[in-house]
Amino acid sequence: MRIRSVARVVLYGVIALAIVGVGCKHPAPVTPAVAPAPPPPPPPQPTVTLQATPANVQRGQATTLRWSSTNATSLTLAPGVGNVSPEGNTSVTPTDSVTYTISATGPGGSASATARVTVTVPPPPPVAVAPAPSLEELFAKEVKDAYFDFDKADIRPDARSALAETAGFLKSYPQVKVMIEGHCDERGSTEYNLALGDRRAQATKDFLVSLGVASDRMQTVSYGKERPFCNEHVEDCWQQNRRGHFLMAK
Amino acid sequence: MRAIVRKGVVPLSPQVRLGRTARNDSALPVRLLMLLTVFALLCLTETATQAQDWFRTGTGLGVSKPKVAVADFVSRNTSSASMASLFSDVVRNDLDYSGIVDLASKSFYPTQVPSVPMELNYQAWSDPPASAQFLAFGNLSVTDTSGEIQAWFNDVHNPTAPPVVGRVYRGDSNEEQTRRYAHQFADEIIARLSGGLPGVAATQIAFVSTRSGNKEIWTMDYDGENQHELTSLHSIALTPRWSPDADRIAFTCYPTAGSILSAQICVYSTVSSRLLNWPRYRGTNSSPAWSPDGTKVMFMSSMLGNPELFIAEADGSHPRRLTHSTGADTSASWNPKTGQQVAFVSDRGGTPQLYTMDADGSEVQKVELPDMGYVIDPSWSPNGQLLAFSWRRPNGNYDLYIMDIASHALVELTRDAGRNERPSWAPDGRHIVFESTRTGTRQIWTMLADGTAVKQLTTQGQNESPNWAPK
Known part of the structure; x- marks a missing residue:
């Protein structure tokens, strides 16, 4: 029984010592609360730099934007790029001269930097060096034939507008010379149609001259009814064959 | 005695000189009798020309052939x-x-x-x-x-x-x-x-054929035998016409000179089998026709701008303008008897019609026909009294007609048989060669000048523009 009582006393004593001991190990936090504290230092201001290399490009060429930053938590490169990492580079191809701006934001505030990229436009290639196939394609697209009434060589209203387009082309491309072929439908004699085809080719040429196309750029030939575009014996076909037809002269 | 059916057209001026010609020209009894029959049957007024009735006439009525x-x-x-x-x-x-x-x-x-x-x-x-x-x-x-x-x-x-x-x-x-x-x-x-007028059995016919791939000038015997290609120009050859001595053929060709391509007159010698030199002129030049004495060639040319008739020496030199109109003038055919008159086609009145003039370009007259239409291809008969031509009447096809120059009496030679064009007289005045589409393709045919004895001469390819050699 005695022993038990002694053990109980020792246990209590250890617990009491443990409690006191814990309290003796944390004296510091108690001390500042009693002294006045100094103000905390401010967070550092972010910095950012931006460079374009090269700064001058021709339209269609690319340039490299390169940036770096400190103390920034977010960076935005505008126009057209968006959020970027604190340091890096990207390639851009502006169509026109532009000033790029990078904005850096951090706990210490914000900063920005700019870089100017100057885009120069190359001169258009001169018309004279346009490749021949494209001129022939243009000729096929823009030069319109003149169509005629049966037995007539008068320029109809529809032929007037067709020839106005043709004249527009010929004035745009003064180096082009043309052969104007006069054609007829199968009705009437070989001999009469040779004469009629001549009148149609001539009327076509005369009308273009009246629109300002130089006479010496145009030759005429009559094929009468010898070179039909269409061989059926119906009016639709005959109309196809009554025409002043343009060929680009070699 | 062969009776044929023909469409009748009333003469516009009924005075007739045919009685005299019938006595003077024994070569033409058949046709002239036929014309006389036309006159006798149809001395009507012009309003009757609207009537499109057929009537019956005879060839060689009252004439007994040996x-x-x-x-x-x-x-x-x-x-x-x-x-x-x-x-x-x-x-x-x-x-x-x-x-x-x-x-x-x-x-x-x-x-x-x-x-x-x-x-x-x-x-x-x-x-x-x-x-x-x-x-x-x-x-x-x-x-x-x-x-x-x-x-x-x-x-x-x-x-x-x-x-x-x-x-x-x-x-x-x-x-x-x-x-x-x-x-x-x-x-x-x-x-x-026939009283001294030569036959035509030994004569030739020139024509255009496509059978070698391009339109070239060909010749054949009058019966269609011995067809030969004369030219090989590999472009377009058209409208052959024999010279009066039958040793040259003038035609329309398309030579190129540098970059310039145009229709020109070419002349081929059947004696030396080659092209002769002929000058080239500006514009379109076509449809040559020899004067009966062989010294001149009349042709269509736009060398001065509009298609007009010109006359030049036989070698093509010294061209002179003969016609002056705003339309197209072409298809000259000389009166072979006199050499003084020329029939031609002009559209100065709106559509192609027949005109005559003196060979110097004076005295231009329209050949009046009973109705409008489309008149082409005149060919003057060897005796100078008849004009053959192709006429597309309103609502009709191209058919061949013969007109008496003095009386304007008409005889229709073809009907309901395709397009019939380009009549050309044989030198005997009894035969006509022409082109017809009656078989479906364009071919050369001959017939007697009254429209009978029709005979096909060509079958291969397309064949056109026949011209009967004058001897």
Whole structure:
């Protein structure tokens, strides 16, 4: 029984010592609360730099934007790029001269930097060096034939507008010379149609001259009814064959 | 007697000089009688021209053609048998196609055939059933190198009379030469029977054919045999016209000079088989026509701007403008008899119509026809009295007509048989060559000038623009 009582006393004593001991190990936090504290230092201001290399490009060429930053938590490169990492580079191809701006934001505030990229436009290639196939394609697209009434060589209203387009082309491309072929439908004699085809080719040429196309750029030939575009014996076909037809002269 | 049906058109000016011409020109009895019939039947007013009735007329009414038999020519040796047969057939065809004889039916011929006049049994040929008035007969012999043909034409009603024709032909024994001799013999017979006007059996026809791939100038015998290509220009050759001496053909060609391509006049020599030099002019030049004396060529040219008729020397030098109109003038055809007048086509009135003028460009007159339409391809008959042309009447097709110049009486030669164009007179004034689409393709045909005896000469490719050699 005695022993038990002694053990109980020792246990209590250890617990009491443990409690006191814990309290003796944390004296510091108690001390500042009693002294006045100094103000905390401010967070550092972010910095950012931006460079374009090269700064001058021709339209269609690319340039490299390169940036770096400190103390920034977010960076935005505008126009057209968006959020970027604190340091890096990207390639851009502006169509026109532009000033790029990078904005850096951090706990210490914000900063920005700019870089100017100057885009120069190359001169258009001169018309004279346009490749021949494209001129022939243009000729096929823009030069319109003149169509005629049966037995007539008068320029109809529809032929007037067709020839106005043709004249527009010929004035745009003064180096082009043309052969104007006069054609007829199968009705009437070989001999009469040779004469009629001549009148149609001539009327076509005369009308273009009246629109300002130089006479010496145009030759005429009559094929009468010898070179039909269409061989059926119906009016639709005959109309196809009554025409002043343009060929680009070699 | 063959009766044909033709469409009637009233003469605009009824005064008739045909009685005189009929007496003066024995070469044209058939056609002129036909025209007289037109006049006699239809002295109506112009309003009646609207009537499109058909009427009946006759060819050679009241004229009895001599009845002719052609015996099979006797072959003297076996190697000449095929040539003898060919010779007989060609003579027979030529006489039949001359339009001036009645050929006795071969099935009625006597079985005994004479080879020389001594063997001729006159009565056997003059009595029925042969009932011939004249007999052509003879013989052929062929050696390795040459042949000989003896040919006679006798009046079997007059046993005492000398032969009307007696000929000996010696030369190559090939088919072409045998044909040529047969044509010559037939022409001699025709000349005797028609009062001196030569036959056309030995003449040629020039034309345009596509059969070699391009339109080139070709020639053939009048019966369609021996078709030959003359040109090989590989572009476009058109509108051939023989010179009066028949040794040149002028036509429309498309030569290139540098970059310039245009229609020009070309002249081909059938003697030297080559193109002759002819000057080139600005613009379109086409449709040449020789003057009857061969010294001038009239042609269409736009060298001064508008298509007009020009006249130049035969070598093409010194062109002079003849017509002045705002339309197209072309298709000149000289009056071969006088050389003073020219028929041509002009659209100065709106559509192509027929006009005449003097050869110096004066006295231009429109040829008035009963209705408007489309008139092309004039061809003046050898005696100067008739114009053949192609006429597309309102709602009609292209058909051939003949008009008497003095009276303007018209005869329609074709109807309901495709397009019929480009008539050209044979020098005998009895035949016309023309182009027709009646078989579906354009081909060359001949006929008698009354529209009968129509015969197709070409079949290969498309063939057009025939021109009958003047001799």
